[in-house]
Amino acid sequence: MxxxxxxxxxxxxxxxxxxxxxxxxxxxxxxxxxxxxxxxxxxxxxxxxxxxxxxxxxxxxxxxxxxxxxxxxxxxxxxxxxxxxxxxxxxxxxxxxxxxxxxxxxxxxxxxxxxxxxxxxxxxxxxxxxxxxxxxxxxxxxxxxxASDVLSKWIRYNIEKPLLVGPDSESEQWVSEVAHQADAPFIILEKIRHGDNEVEISVPHIEQYKNHTPVLVDDIISTARTMIATIGHLKNMGMKKPVCIGIHGIFANTAYSDLYTAGAQEVITCNTIPHISNRIxxxxxxxxxxxxx
Missing domain, CATH: 3.40.50.2020 (Rossmann fold)
Structure with a gap:
């Protein structure tokens, strides 16, 4: 046809x-x-x-x-x-x-x-x-x-010593898959959400990965509050500036610039939603x- x-x-x-x-x-x-x-x-x-x-x-x-x-x-x-x-x-x-x-x-x-x-x-x-x-x-x-295949391939060829960081327990299955395909370790955040714009984050076992580049991955980046809170924790722990990767970049209000203000090294998305961050x-x-x- x-x-x-x-x-x-x-x-x-x-x-x-x-x-x-x-x-x-x-x-x-x-x-x-x-x-x-x-x-x-x-x-x-x-x-x-x-x-x-x-x-x-x-x-x-x-x-x-x-x-x-x-x-x-x-x-x-x-x-x-x-x-x-x-x-x-x-x-x-x-x-x-x-x-x-x-x-x-x-x-x-x-x-x-x-x-x-x-x-x-x-x-x-x-x-x-x-x-x-x-x-x-x-x-x-x-x-x-x-998108796990294209995400892992991009990470593998563009980031030296990546550490994948999943936003919550719901993301563990696909974050672990991306990490496996990228031949990289991963950790999953412990998250307590108090509202649309207030998130409490715990980053477990981060000390052993001080020489890695954190890669924050999520399916959707909307308000980016979870990623911004995580960046703050990683900064306090002396980690390198993280790379933030989302499959779908909605970027509500000023979320995109807020990520850079918070200390992101790069913000990367797939081209599922047209945006300046589209690299995958x-x-x-x-x-x-x-x-x-």
Missing amino acids: KKIFFALPGNEALTKSLTEKCGAESGKATIRQFPDGETYIKIESDVKDKLVVLVCTLNYPDDKLLPLYYLSETAKELGAKSICIVAPYLAYMRQDKRFLSGEGITSAYFAKLISSFTDYLITVDPHLHRRSSLSEIYTIPTTLIH KIDESIALLIDRL
């Missing part, structure tokens, strides 16, 4: 790379806002009987969801054989239970909505906490890419999966 790729606004670089790697057609579409804020969609390429791949990372999802939905529905009405959404960052995964009476379980609602207008979903390391797989809430075929590419992994559709 012929494939044609469309970039939602802000996803042009990744879409161009994926289109070239898959030897596919680059689709043309107009997506803009009317003066009243409503979304205008026009597909200018022939999509009939083709697999339409819509590339749209879903940070700040509320602004992106309607254009994505409208583009998918328009492609179907114009004869597309099937629709695949490539969302390197998948939003609304954290609210996976009703923590307080009256709350909405928005991860399930979002999954139901996405499943209603696409045939396939490809994403990178979604925040699966209390769920074992996306199939618990998504009713379409979903494929997950794990996941293009090849995504392209391989798309070729199998």
Whole structure:
């Protein structure tokens, strides 16, 4: 089946790379806002009987969801054989239970909505906490890419004597995997969260790694409070300046600059969300999966 790729606004670089790697057609579409804020969609390429791949990372999802939905529905009405959404960052995964009476379980609602207008979903390391797989809430075929391979390779070739540091017990499984592949030791922080912006950190057994470069790894860097608190502890213990690595760099408010102010040597992310910190590419992994559709 012929494939044609469309970039939602802000996803042009990744879409161009994926289109070239898959030897596919680059689709043309107009997506803009009317003066009243409503979304205008026009597909200018022939999509009939083709697999339409819509590339749209879903940070700040509320602004992106309607254009994505409208583009998918328009492609179907114009004869597309099937629709695949490539969302390197998948939003609304954290609210996976009703923590307080009256709350909405928005991860399930979002999954139901996405499943209603696409045939396939490809994403990178979604925040699966209390769920074992996306199939618990998504009713379409979903494929997950794990960034551990590209992270470990980057660490192995760019950092001398790395010590991987996981943010909490939940991260131990994938941090240990990255450490193993990078041939590096790792430790897991002991963390007590007192609120959205207040975290108490304990760094166990750090004394034996004084000659290593700490590498703080997390799946999502949002407020960066955990990393900033950890940097402070490492500094007090006389450790080298750490390298901070995240799969998904959301960087809420001033989080990115705050990390450097706190004493980070470098802040590195995968290109799942476009940002100046993108140094680790996941293009090849995504392209391989798309070729199998």
